[in-house]
Amino acid sequence: MNGAGGGPAVRGEPPGGRADPPTVLDQDLPLARKALAEAARRCDDALAALPGPGQRSPRQRAAADAAKDAARALRCRFMDAHADAVYDELTDGRTRHLRLVELAESAATAFPGLVPTADRLAAERVRPQAAKEGHEIDQGIFFSRVLRSPVSGPHLLDAMLRPTPRALRLLPEFVLTGEADLGSVTLQRTDGVARLTMCRDDCLNAEDDRQVDDMETAVDLALLDPAVRVGLLRGGVMTHPRHRGRRVFSAGINLKALHGGGISLVAFLLRRELGYIHKLLRGVVAPEGTRWHAPTTEKPWVAAVDGFAIGGGAQLLLVFDQVLAAADAYLSLPAADEGIVPGAANLRLTRRAGPRLSRQVILTGRRIRASEPDARLLVDETAEPEELDAAVERCLARLQSPAVVANRRMLTVAEETPEEFLRYMAEFSLQQALRLYSDDVISKAGRFHAKNKTVPGRRED
Structure with a gap:
């Protein structure tokens, strides 16, 4: 019997090279x-x-x-x-x-x-x-x-990479109206742009199972609607006292949900990476009759960062074609603090920022401010907060060029093959599961929950 890798299975082989006897x-x-x-x-x-x-x-x-x-x-x-x-x-x-x-x-x-x-x-x-x-x-x-x-x-x-049943069910209405309110994400189509707004103002757009489902549905709708040429992701206006009236991009994983047992390995951590984030990168599986020239239907994506992109929010930016940020925003991946693996960031960040900066960000929690020189490795353009809207619109117009889709596809082929992604996700599946139930993660999640009762679901690192 062949093993999962296609060759003879190596069963319990110790460093000396002798395998365990068959059972x-x-x-x-x-x-x-x-x-x-x-x-x-x-x-x-x-x-x-x-x-x-x-x-x-x-x-x-x-x-x-x-x-x-x-x-x-x-x-x-x-x-x-x-x-x-x-x-x-x-x-x-x-x-x-x-x-x-x-x-x-x-x-x-x-x-x-x-x-x-x-x-x-x-x-x-x-x-x-x-x-x-x-x-x-x-x-x-x-x-x-x-x-x-x-x-x-x-x-x-x-x-x-196939569209979800929920998205297929909502697609006719979205194509007709150009609007969809999915709960934690709203979607509007204007002038060929699908505008996805994360609107969990109760937890600063910290992600949980619910938001992953809503995000994948929104991404599917944007990719499936023929009237959409480019997608935009942005955080909505918050009601929390420290951020009232201002947009926030994302505070990452919902630590309150993690402590309470509400973050699942399959429906959240694996679905997030293999579902909507991978669809942002590669698109959705194309209809049968068109697969001869492209296996997926994909579109360019822009992210606009207001306030901060922490943890999972920063992970998201690594698959976007263009990232714009307000000059007072910052990015961080506090994986060492939280004790879990930051999604596929370990795979993708090194290619964008290099090994030294990647280790500083992932292993020591270094925060990158949009205004500092190193941010150029992760952010394409910064603008003063009051000028960010105009900069975003200019960027969206540039990405509607007919040649953008073909070129982004070739860039993805060069940067990350499906085989590399699968190899990473195979290891991630087990390591993240082990991290979820490690003593340090359970202890840290409990402390974050106790310290941040005024900010449901998330601290700001």
Whole structure:
């Protein structure tokens, strides 16, 4: 049986080069499926005999960790041997294009013990992060192996570049009216420009599962509407006392939601990168009859930064064709502070800013002000706050040239291949899952929540 990478699976090989002896998990899929389910049941039984995660003694925590580690090692071994066979069964031989959540739910049903069921995740979701068992780590294992495969990975990537059902449902009305209010994002079409405005003034546009869904819908609508030639993303006017009456771009991940257990690995962290951010870069899958000349429908995008782009807000800027910022704005990626991996920024920032500045920003939390020289590596144009509107309109007009789309496509091909992105996302899936349930992230999220009750969901670093 070939491994997820297409060649012979390397199973538990130590530094000396000797592989672990074959087990039933490495054999035919039906036998491996049963063995995995039995191993998962043993782990569940061991955890059920202990108090909940928040009430365990150090010794009980060690016992729980040992049980989960053993089960996860077997899941890795199972997926290393059978990733493509599992994916083919779930997608009917890659004839169905399942999105991330659909794929995970199907895997939970078809392969008991491989990933958590929807009911188990729902029960976990109502708990604070510190009181969870960490079942999403099993999803991280699953997706790391699927994305790593040269067969299954591209198919899943293609599935995630397709328009969402919600967008297809709203498209006729948007084409007719040029307006859509999605909740946390509004969308207006004027003179060929799709203007996306993030309007979560309750949390300074800090992102959660809801906003990711709204953003992907808005991006789909802009890409699918033939009357749209260029897209603009900007933050709306805030009501918070410190920013009342002023626009703010984005405060990154919603730390209140993270502490409360409301940030999910699949529906937020993976969907965000494989969904709307990747669509901003590559577009949506094109209709069948037009794919001979372009596999996706893509358009140029402009971002206008007012106030600040923190964390996920700064990550977004790395896929835009033009970034404009008010002279008093700043950018930061406080990943070391938060303890999580800043999306695909580790992949993309180095290409734009170089390795030294990237390490300063990601590892030490350096803040880049739009007015300083280093900001030129990340921002195309700065303007005084009162002049930013006019600068944005000039930029939008420039990007409506007919040759822009073809050239941006070639720039993307040169800068980031799908294979590079898949390789990164395969590792990201597991590492981010582990970070979500690390002691330092849980502790930091709780402290941020306690310190920033007046700013729901986010501190300003």
